[in-house]
Amino acid sequence: QCVLTGFWVNDLGSNMTIAAVNAKGEFTGSYYTAVSDTTQKIQVSPLQGYQNLMSPESQPTFGFTVNWSFSDSITVFTGQCFVDKKGKEILKTMWLLRSRVDNIDNDWKATRVGTNVFKHPQPQK
Numbered sequence: 001q002c003v004l005t006g007f008w009v010n011d012l013g014s015n016m017t018i019a020a021v022n023a024k025g026e027f028t029g030s031y032y033t034a035v036s037d038t039t040q041k042i043q044v045s046p047l048q049g050y051q052n053l054m055s056p057e058s059q060p061t062f063g064f065t066v067n068w069s070f071s072d073s074i075t076v077f078t079g080q081c082f083v084d085k086k087g088k089e090i091l092k093t094m095w096l097l098r099s100r101v102d103n104i105d106n107d108w109k110a111t112r113v114g115t116n117v118f119k120h121p122q123p124q125k
Contacts (some may be wrong), residue, residue, distance in 0.1 A: 002059045002081035002089050003053055008118040016047060016118070018064075025051045031066045033074075059083060062091075072100040074094040077116075091118035 004027060009015045013034035021027045029047045036042050049064025063078040079093030097112045 002083050003058070004062060004081055004091075006120060007013055008091060009121045010116040010118045012116065014116070016119075018047075019088075021051045025053045027051065027064070029064075033068075036071070038071045043069040045069040089120060093118065 004018050007015065007021050008015050014032060014037045015034075016029055016031040018029040027049055029049075030044050031047045032044045033042060045066050047064045047066045049062060051060050051062040053060075057079055059080060059082050061078070061080045063076065066075045066077070068074060075095050075097040077093045077095045079091055082092060084090055084117045093116050095114055095116065097114075099110050099112075101107060101110045
């Protein structure tokens with residue numbers, strides 16, 4: 001079983017905490033990005049999402065939105081929670097980041113796409 005709830009770190013060093021998933025599949029949390037192209041100070045930002053409940057006992061799909069607290073952009077993530085061969089939980093995600101642009105002529109450069117892999121951090125020894 002793969003459970004979304006908990007603390008996660010991605011391949012770029014960003015981290016997020018996902019609170020409990022309710023009976024409707026809804027969840028909230030917080031996201032702290034390690035990367036940004038803004039000159040503003042990075043701040044913890046809220047996230048809100050859904051887990052698909054069709055097969056909650058296995059490796060569920062999910063999606064969430066991060067509303068960046070320090071910039072005029074927003075990111076949507078979609079992915080699946082997996083358990084690897086060693087029994088470790090992994091979130092494989094794809095994202096779209098939408099930045100505000102000044103006019104419709106600049107719309108072409110407003111959306112970026114990427115992928116991230118999230119894992120639970122290893123305990124310090």
